[in-house]
Amino acid sequence: MPWTPPGEAVSQSPSSETPQTPAGPSRRDVVAAAPLAVILPAAALTEEAVAAPSGLAPRQLPARVLPVPDTVSAELQARIAAGYLPGWDSVPQTTAAWKELVARSVADVAPFLPGIKQYFRIDVQPGEIAGVKVFTITPADLPPENRDRLLVHVHGGGYVLYPGEAGAGEGMLMAGYGRFKVVSIDYRMPPDFPFPAALDDAMAVWRALLRDHDPRKMAIFGSSAGGGLTMAMILRSKAEGLPLPAAIAPGTPWADLTNDGDSIKANAYVDNILVADTGWAGAAAPLYAGGHDLRDPLISPIYGDFSGFPPAILTSGTRDLFLSNTVRTHRKLRQAGVEAELQVFEGQSHAQFLDPTIPEAAEAFAELTRFMKSHLAL
């Protein structure tokens, strides 16, 4: 379509979809054009039909087969062909169950950390800043131009998974690919410490770092919950009159904990990491909020004021359940006049660009590195 004539699509109700092919429709055309509701069994309709947030008629999608694309690396093809991430639909019902899920998240990641450190030639030291646990990650060959630069990392995992060194994995990748020094914040999390503990911890570290670091030489980054927390840190720094970093890199940010956004539904079962909002990640939102309003901008930054934000680079994938979180954040930053770049990777599910075994991860981090180098003072 070159452009959609105003009103054309709207003037047609779904029930008037009968094709008007001048040449005379084939039988195949007629079948394909029949309202999908007629073809689909009633059992295929779910309670989501009732929940159309706009109040307008939802679309019925037929069951489909989604092939593995050949337009990505062989390594990513294997990831796409894999089943849904085990445990995605485990929704803990008790505090003890949450803690077991948390323990499992750590156990899942721990075996890979030594290899990551060795491969990327980085040193990882546990420590404390302003009473908050951190991991300081330093490349063996820190380039002279990065000596005074510092990247601050806040990890993802729905504000509940990956405490301790497991959460620093993304920070290790950024230090490794970009040869930057990184401080990764091991913030407190629910079920013991709901909002605003994570943000309080992150802000305490940020305030402390500002004492002996030039904010023009610093950035804040993180993905998923870490992307949302990155945005919340800027909102809170603005409110408190604190200096802002020179750049931010919210990867597929969990900007809206109300689970609003089109891709939450459109990419359901297409994304093989988060899969759908009926899994643990959906349940993590109220767990984190701990009774606070999910629309509080410090919990769901998309409802905040982005004016004056630092330059931002946002990353997502075409299959990402949080593609809408990402593009809504990008558009809102642009509407506020903020310099903001968007990169969306073919075929990738949620935060899949953080998998260091796919070449697309190197590509994503190369873009982040370029962005940091162009915005951070020497």
Place this chain on the structure above:
Amino acid sequence: MPWTPPGEAVSQSPSSETPQTPAGPSRRDVVAAAPLAVILPAAALTEEAVAAPSGLAPRQLPARVLPVPDTVSAELQARIAAGYLPGWDSVPQTTAAWKELVARSVADVAPFLPGIKQYFRIDVQPGEIAGVKVFTITPADLPPENRDRLLVHVHGGGYVLYPGEAGAGEGMLMAGYGRFKVVSIDYRMPPDFPFPAALDDAMAVWRALLRDHDPRKMAIFGSSAGGGLTMAMILRSKAEGLPLPAAIAPGTPWADLTNDGDSIKANAYVDNILVADTGWAGAAAPLYAGGHDLRDPLISPIYGDFSGFPPAILTSGTRDLFLSNTVRTHRKLRQAGVEAELQVFEGQSHAQFLDPTIPEAAEAFAELTRFMKSHLAL
């Protein structure tokens, strides 16, 4: 997820998806975790299962209900709630049938053109450049800084629809929103004139314009087939040693006429404009190629060499069947070191940002205008 531990997803086969919730899985968990193939009736599987381009196991998606999101304007919500665009699945089987579809495309658009001209206060004059039909579009209030600038427009419509003034609609919007002078090329199309007629015509106009216009003050833009043609014009200009424009704006470019790309399948039936590659647009590819290899970079520019391309801004939507065409083009431009911006609009189907009755169109064209102004010499 903060990052995917290498090998974790891959090490799990789809059949090992049984949840291991420490707290003990609920019945709901077990049902949700059962391999989808068990739940889906065999009739839900289509021939696409056989066509997995990578040879890896495809994913079975259940039938779903996709609500209209409330994260877009009310006007766009109404567009999203509308049924599939009438005629999307009309696949002409004869030359006469194609010509009737073409005539209908013109008839669909023609009634809206007077209102567009009046609303945007633009003058549209038919003419000829180098023997090729064009429409010259001039805003009533051409700003001084745009007096010497010229935007060259190549329209979309699968290289077959919207001959004549109907094809100039997108050019009118660019002239209207951005207050630029635009030359819209009414290139020859199949069934009478397959490839390379369209490209030959566009290049003839480009060569002629170069005689009395500074390429540093010009841009080329267009969406869908027009986005692909924009890319092909740059490839051919490079090959012929011609000067390149200062910027390009390929909107949701039809960069791959082989219909490769993940979103062609992932967004099938989600997009309500193109809907699926089984419609007329899929059939337009061989019609345009006219026996030439669909992987010829002048037909499918994604297979070309993007080094040395001008700065580019690309636009798509989260529901766009051509989202992959867009992000693959963006990534390939970036891989070639080209300055390239990406904007993806929440909830939009193919080229829906060209609908002037939604406020998101003004937003998209404001970004294009900013991009042009920052790259075109005065």
